[in-house]
Amino acid sequence: MGGKGRGGRARTQRKHFRESRENVWKRPKPDPNSANDNKDGNGNHWEPFESQSPAFNEYYKEQGIVTAEEWDTFIEVLRKPLPAAFRINSSGQFCGEIRAQLQNDFSRSLQAEVTDGDEAEAIRPLPWYPDNLAWHSNFSRMQLRKNQALESFHEFLKLENEIGNITRQEAVSMVPPLFLDVHPNHYVLDMCAAPGSKTFQLLEIIHQSSKPGDLPDGLVVANDLDVQRCNLLIHQTKRMCTANLIVTNHEAQHFPGCRANTNFFSASTAGNELKPRSTQLTFDRVLCDVPCSGDGTLRKAPDIWRKWNSGMGNGLHGLQVQIGMRGASLLKVGGRMVYSTCSMNPVENEAVVAELLRKSGGSLELVDVSNELPQLVRRPGLKKWKVCDKGVWFASYEQVTESCQSVAIPGMFPSGRGHKSDTHNSQLRGNHPDGGSSVDVSEPTMDPVHVFDEEVCEFPIERCMRIVPHDQNTGAFFVAVLRKVAPLLAATEKTSDQNTKSANDQSRGKLQQTITDADSVDLNATDGMGESSSEVEIDPNNQRDSNSANNNPPCKLPVQDNKDADGLDSTDGMDKPFSEADLEVVDNETTENKLEITAIKNNSEESKQPGDGEMDPKKCNGKRKLQIQGKWRGVDPVVLFKDETVIDCIKTFYGINESFPLIGHLVTRNSDTNHVKRIYYISNSVKDVLELNFSAGQQLKITSIGLKMFERQSSREGSSAPCAFRISSEGLPVLLPYITKQILTMSPVDFKHLLQYKSIKYADFVDAAFGEKASNLMLGCCVIVLGTGNTSSDVIKVDESTIAIGCWKGRASLSVMVTATDCQELLGRLSNRLGNDL
Numbered sequence: 001m002g003g004k005g006r007g008g009r010a011r012t013q014r015k016h017f018r019e020s021r022e023n024v025w026k027r028p029k030p031d032p033n034s035a036n037d038n039k040d041g042n043g044n045h046w047e048p049f050e051s052q053s054p055a056f057n058e059y060y061k062e063q064g065i066v067t068a069e070e071w072d073t074f075i076e077v078l079r080k081p082l083p084a085a086f087r088i089n090s091s092g093q094f095c096g097e098i099r100a101q102l103q104n105d106f107s108r109s110l111q112a113e114v115t116d117g118d119e120a121e122a123i124r125p126l127p128w129y130p131d132n133l134a135w136h137s138n139f140s141r142m143q144l145r146k147n148q149a150l151e152s153f154h155e156f157l158k159l160e161n162e163i164g165n166i167t168r169q170e171a172v173s174m175v176p177p178l179f180l181d182v183h184p185n186h187y188v189l190d191m192c193a194a195p196g197s198k199t200f201q202l203l204e205i206i207h208q209s210s211k212p213g214d215l216p217d218g219l220v221v222a223n224d225l226d227v228q229r230c231n232l233l234i235h236q237t238k239r240m241c242t243a244n245l246i247v248t249n250h251e252a253q254h255f256p257g258c259r260a261n262t263n264f265f266s267a268s269t270a271g272n273e274l275k276p277r278s279t280q281l282t283f284d285r286v287l288c289d290v291p292c293s294g295d296g297t298l299r300k301a302p303d304i305w306r307k308w309n310s311g312m313g314n315g316l317h318g319l320q321v322q323i324g325m326r327g328a329s330l331l332k333v334g335g336r337m338v339y340s341t342c343s344m345n346p347v348e349n350e351a352v353v354a355e356l357l358r359k360s361g362g363s364l365e366l367v368d369v370s371n372e373l374p375q376l377v378r379r380p381g382l383k384k385w386k387v388c389d390k391g392v393w394f395a396s397y398e399q400v401t402e403s404c405q406s407v408a409i410p411g412m413f414p415s416g417r418g419h420k421s422d423t424h425n426s427q428l429r430g431n432h433p434d435g436g437s438s439v440d441v442s443e444p445t446m447d448p449v450h451v452f453d454e455e456v457c458e459f460p461i462e463r464c465m466r467i468v469p470h471d472q473n474t475g476a477f478f479v480a481v482l483r484k485v486a487p488l489l490a491a492t493e494k495t496s497d498q499n500t501k502s503a504n505d506q507s508r509g510k511l512q513q514t515i516t517d518a519d520s521v522d523l524n525a526t527d528g529m530g531e532s533s534s535e536v537e538i539d540p541n542n543q544r545d546s547n548s549a550n551n552n553p554p555c556k557l558p559v560q561d562n563k564d565a566d567g568l569d570s571t572d573g574m575d576k577p578f579s580e581a582d583l584e585v586v587d588n589e590t591t592e593n594k595l596e597i598t599a600i601k602n603n604s605e606e607s608k609q610p611g612d613g614e615m616d617p618k619k620c621n622g623k624r625k626l627q628i629q630g631k632w633r634g635v636d637p638v639v640l641f642k643d644e645t646v647i648d649c650i651k652t653f654y655g656i657n658e659s660f661p662l663i664g665h666l667v668t669r670n671s672d673t674n675h676v677k678r679i680y681y682i683s684n685s686v687k688d689v690l691e692l693n694f695s696a697g698q699q700l701k702i703t704s705i706g707l708k709m710f711e712r713q714s715s716r717e718g719s720s721a722p723c724a725f726r727i728s729s730e731g732l733p734v735l736l737p738y739i740t741k742q743i744l745t746m747s748p749v750d751f752k753h754l755l756q757y758k759s760i761k762y763a764d765f766v767d768a769a770f771g772e773k774a775s776n777l778m779l780g781c782c783v784i785v786l787g788t789g790n791t792s793s794d795v796i797k798v799d800e801s802t803i804a805i806g807c808w809k810g811r812a813s814l815s816v817m818v819t820a821t822d823c824q825e826l827l828g829r830l831s832n833r834l835g836n837d838l
Helices: 054-063 068-078 095-109 141-146 148-163 171-179 197-207 227-238 262-266 302-307 317-330 350-360 422-429 498-507 580-584 644-654 684-695 732-738 748-757 768-775 820-837
Strands: 083-088 123-125 134-140 166-168 187-190 219-223 245-248 283-289 331-341 364-366 387-389 392-394 465-467 477-484 513-515 559-561 666-668 678-681 702-705 707-712 725-727 743-746 759-761 780-786 804-809 813-816
Touching: 054 068, 083 095, 083 148, 083 171, 095 123, 095 148, 095 820, 134 141, 134 171, 141 148, 148 166, 148 820, 166 197, 171 197, 171 283, 171 331, 171 477, 187 197, 197 219, 197 227, 197 283, 219 684, 227 245, 227 702, 245 684, 283 317, 317 331, 317 350, 331 350, 350 364, 350 477, 644 725, 684 702, 707 732, 725 780, 725 804, 732 804, 743 748, 743 768, 748 759, 748 780, 748 813, 748 820
Parallel strands: 187 219, 187 283, 219 245, 283 331, 743 780
Antiparallel strands: 083 134, 083 166, 123 134, 245 702, 331 477, 364 477, 387 392, 465 477, 666 678, 678 707, 707 725, 759 813, 780 804, 804 813
């Protein structure tokens, strides 16, 4: 239906994507003037990166990530490039056709390129992904770019990826959304969403059962810390063409709860009362794909080898716990939360999950998902692990010396406890506030691991899953599924173990390693397939798609003292109780993001709330005035579009059926409503959240919302058209079933010619009757639907197979209003569907 998933090029600023990350797999071109350019002093071929790390080997052997017998196989696979993987858009119009093309055409044609020692199949569906929608390629990205025999397959991947019919994504990165058990009516929060492949996947699931023109009852809120990575996220999800998405820009650990001011609704006029679903923003599902050290991506980012150290994981543990607890506080009782990382480190994985269970006081439980996705090979979570700081190992917190207490905190250990024995503590630590000063131990013992027995986690942590590379030729990943069984209450957070609280207090405010994403955001200038894009040149798949705005691609790991990327204390609040009251938190910790809590006027209508009720400052609990528009620095405001003259003109010109609601569902990003260039459409669920956000004083910093539906005509001829706005390519699939005017069916032959030549005079159409009908349309935007017969028909039937495009009806000719890439893809679809009939 116009190709769901199709849209114009993103408007992301080029400057955000100019700097490419070094391709560490790529060898430099040899210098023709130097015979030894690509060799070292011994005449051996030069290697562009390290493929081993003694520190890595020691750490993970000690942690027992894999058995000693399989260690060599584990390392061997880690040193091989990661095979390419991709996912078919399950809600896309051409999903079935693309799947059949892969199964019947490419599976056979690529088989000759399989070399000895490789897997038996060139491409194959991932056995654990439902409905054969995710595919594993036996070729690395470098092979796809360089092998001429793979050129047609590579071009296919590039084209379909750009259109939005497929998404390049690491196989294990597809796992977390599948365990969320998302339904079309769910409100889903993706806390650390960039670069957006998991968000796209969540949107697919929500839209999967939707019929043409219908919008699901659910939504996805995709959040990211970095505004530039938000742009990348918007670019990725733009291909989905959805009205059920909100993109926000907040620190995940301080994501706003948007508690509504109930007086806001009582101030609304009787005929336009706003009725959100609740008075605070909570979610049925929460995805916490948190910032991590990223050593599970070694096959894709081998530069991690030379930079790896145990401090990378230690420094992120506290932030990961904070994000997890914030996600739990935003989760509805009975809802499901997935915690995931692309790290193999138990300090970032099992230790964080155990700490979430402790802090929740029984409100969270680990879900046993061993029966879900049975063909996915996974390993149970570790019941015991150790903490390492600068080569010194600790089996329990009792072993931690005073100088290491700011790094190795109780929550990192399996038991999560602090001091078990004052006597032991005094003997081991010497001068310590909790007592004992007879022995001053400034250095750890030579073999501290064996001073005390190793701790074992009391929770059923084996219900977590760890995916290792050599089990199914993938990257590494960690996933834990949690269910909220009761509200988070501050009283349940308190522990009876006062020593634990004392130990945590000692760790707070001291030096802790953490990773900043300030200078390691990968904004690559390719399209994800190794080729340049005509409009926005990016490679979202060079991002660590298993990570988020809060995390850093692990190629650059600067360490800063006790601060996260925005200068906030990364240990602050680590043992602070979490409760449902935390939902009132507003993300205003940084000066530049503080709300200006004042009422502002923009034209006559902007002095009112969205419900057209006059704003009464006295009805704001006496604390602050309600904010009508967002004043977040660098982010355009979200303004309800209420110009009934323009809306009525649009409805009349296109004959939009009254069953498709426009009033109350249109927004713009321009506070000057007299000069609006683009109008966005929002679903009922997004509308509810937006109204809730208005009532809460604009706590959400929204960088993108809804679906671009209408655009103002910019051409000279367009200024004289009866309607000033045309239907956008992104919005056409949603609006198509409700259009009754300015719409015609076209024969396949003429449709093909229109795609090929882009513009055809009315007298030149093969079907003369169609040319006459087209010439009689009003000047401006029109919709052309692909017919089934040799002549045009007045009967227009819209279903899942309907192909339609937006066109411009000029004075002398009909011209397409879709991109060259869209035309190319549609021509291919016509050839597949109609074959020799064209």
